[in-house]
Amino acid sequence: MHDDATVAAGDIARMAGVGRPAVSNWRRRFHDFPEPVGGTSSNPLFSLAEVESWLRDQGKLEELPEEERVWQQIRNSADDLQLAALVASVAGAITGTAPAASAPAPLVEATAALAAERGLRDTVELLYRRYVETHSRRVQVVSEEVATLMASLLGECETVLDPLCGFGALLLAATQARVVIGQDRDEASACLAGARLTARGIAADIRAGDALLADAFPDREADGVLCVPPFNERGWGYEELTNDTRWQYGLPPKGESELAWVQHCLARVKPGGQVVVLMPPAAANRRSGRRIRSQLLRTGTLQAVIGLPAGSAPQSILPPHLWVLRRPQDSDAVPSHVAMAEGSLESGRPVPIIDLLDDEVDLTPSRRLPKASAIPEKDLDTIRVELTELSEALTTLLPKVNRQGRDLTMTTVGELIRAGAVQVEQTPMRMETDSGTVPLLTTKDVTLGRGPSGLGEVKAESVVARPGNIVIPAVSRSSVARVVTEEVLVGPHLYLIRLDQGVLDPDFVAGFLRVSAARAADTLSGSYRVDVRRSQVPRLPISEQRRYGEAFRRLESFEYAVRTVAETGGALAAQIFEALVDGEIQPEAEPGAEGLPAHHLEPRGSMSR
Incomplete structure (x- = not known):
């Protein structure tokens, strides 16, 4: 290993088997903790040799784990911009998906030895995880939950394609497929994806290149297609691809690259095959894309739209959608409904397509699903009694005090x-x-x-x-x-x-x-x-302290009860407001209310006059 090898705080924490806060504490508490030798103030780098020596002296490290030693060898053999290519080439070399000569021989030998000890799959995944952890702010990955959901919506498929596969998350989730094919713009990502799939014994054909501009599989049709396209990309090739034969549903607007990827996926799946695409929520109602959305509905191609929780897409802070599509066959009857759901398809409901074909063609699920009933589960009279009893009990919680002062x-x-x-x-x-x-x-x-x-x-x-x-x-x-x-x-x-x-x-x-x-x-x-x-x-003497302590405890109980009454009452009022407005309930005449003056019916502090 290089004498000038460096490690970040996260690496040190992992070496010592502690959390990152512990490393920060060590830096503050121990004057002999190694000084940074590079990096930035927010992400300092330390000499690996100095850190290893310090950890041993402190009894916090007996021996540097072999996997950590191999990773630090790889990490310190390339700068940050070249690290992805190096990791991919090493992973490709030990899995046979890339020429062995594409990576430095000492790194390949050390990694192969680690793979012989702990297994090929675990070793490749180790390289992948370490790289993602090192570049967590720059690398965008699809969560395992979203990938599994998307793959499950395909059903049984012999061959699955991902035209923008990244590190292979969606293809790894497609466990029902016998063969997977994929492409990615970044050569290192494609190489690492191929290595991850091969290490798991999955027959994979992964290639580098832009699938929109230079499709690696122009004549191949898959049984199912999964895709997470880049959101809001303007330089996707609009000018070069204006007359492309893939645009069966309309020319994608320049500002809606996602609709280009949707149509590319449909062009690469067999008739009757399924397509699942993760889409930004804006794609459901942008005015520029309404013609394509309309054609997807009219032809029965779009089968379902599923709203996902916020944070499900690394490219969007708003809740994304899953579009589930099926390439029509000549014998297909055009369906009359499309499914709209939140969270999973099981929770959805069919929405008539004719209701969606208006001026907006809005496919946002939350606007098409019925609102949950605003009526409280308990009977309103029961809740009224409970609130009354809780309110009346408030005064009993207050501690008894007198106005006689004292010097403390x-x-x-x-x-x-x-x-x-x-x-x-x-x-x-x-x-x-x-x-x-x-x-x-x-x-x-x-x-x-x-x-x-x-x-x-x-x-x-x-x-x-x-x-x-x-x-x-x-x-x-x-x-x-x-x-x-x-x-x-x-x-x-x-x-x-x-x-x-x-x-x-x-x-x-x-x-x-x-x-x-x-x-x-x-x-x-x-x-x-x-x-x-x-x-x-x-x-104060301990006996007097306890008297004060009892008063403070009662005050805390009083505070909690007041907050509970306010929150329960506020939530109840909001529910009744909505239920009245939605027609789920109607008001009954209050005894004697008809004869009250108007000002008696106004809330205290009303500014209406």
Whole structure:
């Protein structure tokens, strides 16, 4: 390996078997942690040799895993712009899908040895994952869930084509196919896709090139086609392809490249074959594409449109759609309906095609599906009684207080820390909160006064809260302090305060910190930036602390009940509004309401006059 090999923070975390926040903590806590030797301030690079030596000295690494050593050899043999080509050539060399001479012999030998130890498939997938992790901001990949859904909509197919296959995600999901064929504009992507498929024993023919401008399979018809086209691409070849025979449904507008890919897919599937394309939501109602949408409907080619959750397409922040199409056969009768669905085809309903053939030809599923009933599941009278009982119970939750004042001698949390009665930890600014199996408390959980909603893994650097500990958001729009009642992992942006509970009552401390932390905090754009050590609590005997603590607990219960009444009442009012407007219910005459003056019927604070 090169003496000047470098690693990023993510690589170090993986080598040591920890999360990235741990590496950030090491850099802050240990003065002898290696200094960056390159990269940027937001993504520094470190000397692999220095990091490996430091980890060993700290007892955090016995031996660098062979897979990590091989990957670092590959990564440090090319710059970022050439890394994809190198990874693809190495993967192609060990799978036989690319000439062995296309990659440096030492890298091929080291990777082949790793494959002999852990298996060809796992080794190729390792190279793919490492490359995607290294370029996570630049590389766009289709999620496994979307790929599986798209492949399932094809049904049984002998041969499946993806004309823009990327790294092969859709073709890998098409497990029903005996043969897969694909093409991609990027030679490295095509090579890596071929290697991934071959490593799994899938017969694949993957080629490089632009399928619209230089189709690698002009005379081949597949049983099914899957495609994720680039969204909103203007330079797709409009001028060169104006008279192309693939435009059976109309010339695609220059600004709607997706409709060019849809028609290319239909031209490359057998009559009666299925096509599934991931489309941007705007393609369902752009004015420029309405003629093609109309022809797809009139000919019975478009069979279904499925709305997916936001984030399903790496190219779009809005929820994308799946278009399910079928190339017509001469014997086919034109259907009268097209399926519209949200999430999956099973949840859809048939929409008459004649209803879609208006001036807009809008194919947006959410505009064609019936709205969920606004009527609450419970009987309205039952909910009214529950709200009344909850409202009446509010006043009983308030603690009893008197107006007799008292002087309080205050001390700071910083002084309590020096006295050994308090310990304060701050969790990392960044950490994963949605992976793992152990309940994890987030900042939002603390703010809302609810239980843990995140999931994490217990690691050496994890911060674990135990009953009686206090958590406070480091930055929040409202100052809150909560007492933990169960053992739980603590998420990012939180202070954890551990108390000597023989000296300090947790509810007493949390109640005072809630106010004093806000008073001692810096404000930034309407948010509090808390400095826990400057926060103050009074010096009181433990018996008096517990009396205050009980009052603070009752106040928190009162707050939660008030919020519940407001949220339940607000949601109920909104449901009844919609149900009345949609004609699902109708108002009954209120006893005595007919004779009330108009101003008695107006909400308090009305500005109508």
